[in-house]
Amino acid sequence: MTARFVRDAPIDARSAPVAAIAWPLRWRRAWFATPAMSALSLLLLALFAFACVRFFDWAIVRAHWVGQSSAACPGDEGACWAFVIARWKPWLVGNYPIGQIWRAWACFGAFALFWIWVVRRPTAARPGPVLLGFVFLPVAFLLLLIGGGPLAFVAPSQIGGLLLTLVVTLSTFATALPTGLCIALGRRSELPLVRALCGLFVEGMRAVPLLAVLFIAVTLLPMFLPHGVDVDLFTRAVIAFALFNAAMAAEVFRGGLQAVGRGQIEAATTVGLSRFATLRWIVLPQAIPAVVPALVNIMIAVIKETTLLSVIGVNDLLGAVEIGAKSPDWVGESNILTSGYVFLALAYLAICYSLSRYSRRLEPSS
């Protein structure tokens, strides 16, 4: 036995061995490792298959696709996609005048281009794309949709459906994010009054349901306005959304600001940066990218919250379903309403799932 070991020739690097387990074995290990796991796998598979078959049967096999009235969908057996297809306009744009509908298409198109060319790029979190998406686009959309001047004026209450969801979501973000950031900074202020008011606002908004905020905005806001000034329902709803989500965003920003360590601020002080310069160049550039995924989650919540607008009488997607099912042509079978709700769910699923995939990609770990 030698007491001393000295390596005389270093070991050369070798490539890693190729995974040698064949797929049937891997598959069996993953699904049927033990009898109990096998039983659970089979049970879940059976349930899933059963649900898929029933849904496929309802949604495809027995579905009615063509028609202009409830006569196209006799019986309660299958889905009534004819209802969805015939009423495409309320779904997409609400009561927007058919002669001016190119303006709505322009908005959808601009947003689709923005999504494809800007948001999906790795540079999307930079200030330029963010300003374009959350400030320029909502303002441009509102100007284009409402019109005035050379364009014919369209009352905001005529905007509905998916277009409303898009406009409300973007306008909410354009106002709620800056407000939220200001409130988050206000909660760190040295002035006790500013700190207290910002804290009160956030805690108050977080403790009240959004629906209550909406009703308050709709019914109470006119009392605070001078006589003769009337703010339409659409604007009131957007104000309520903006205030509510500003409180949510403020909490998210607060987390991001707190995540920037004291050492960073001290270092910024020692290189001679003022408080504002420290915020602008050291704190915010670290805090904001860290909270982008959480902000996208707020955006997903806002998109889903737009369904609440139908409760106060604004014509969003949900409102379009309910009004459609009550219209004389489509009164009757209950599967008409069900089909509408399923379509609604699928539409929201598509939008929110793609957003959530996007936010997953933005997370720093990936």
Added chain:
Amino acid sequence: MIASDAATIASVRASGEPPIVQLQAINKWYGDYHALRDIDLAVNGGERIVVCGPSGSGKSTLVRTVNLLESFEQGRVQVCGIDVAAHAITRAARLAVNRRVGMVFQQFNLFPHMSVLANLTVGPVFGRGTSRAEAHDIAMHYLARVGLTDHAQKRPAQLSGGQQQRVAIARALCTRPQLVLFDEPTAALDPEMVNEVLQTMESLAADGMTMIVVTHEMGFARRVADRVVFMDQGQIIEIAKPDDFFERPQSRRLASFLSRILTH
């Protein structure tokens, strides 16, 4: 301007000006804990001061009061001609002091979202309004001095600990400080990286920069310090030249401290 570093510093020292740092009867409490007790210390231009002492003795707090990162309840600090009493520590005073004093931290505290070069230029450009071109030249000059010219475009996270601390030293120098504070600059480093940082500091000392260094590196203290300060329990126990400090400690506490750290 860049070439004349040593000359400027030497001329300041020769002119017989008042001390660059003067702490007078500083007292600080953390709640009920008396962290600094009657601290009096004067540092002349060009002097290298090493502060040592057991952990919790207030060394870091002491250097952090010099640039007002820590407030204090009694006493006054005069730094680079700015006179601040305990009750007058305002943000403006802190900023004014920090535009004349550089600091190097134990944890480097580099800005992780910026390149090395941007770390060096952000202070001059957005703090004191130096032009970008000039700030860039100054930054490259000091990067060359710490031997990291090739790493200018990297992020701090791509560098080793020793390289990061050298960047932090260069960043402190880029603000053209009259005095640089070091708060345990090698304490967070792997042993093999301590020397590169100490050598950078020694070359800075050789240029005549005024430095106050909190460190446990006694070899550095012997080689570089003009005076060594020993602190314990928030008080300055002994100040001496390195030879006297290490060979002829006058106080019992220093003797026992030295026997504990120099035996291994």
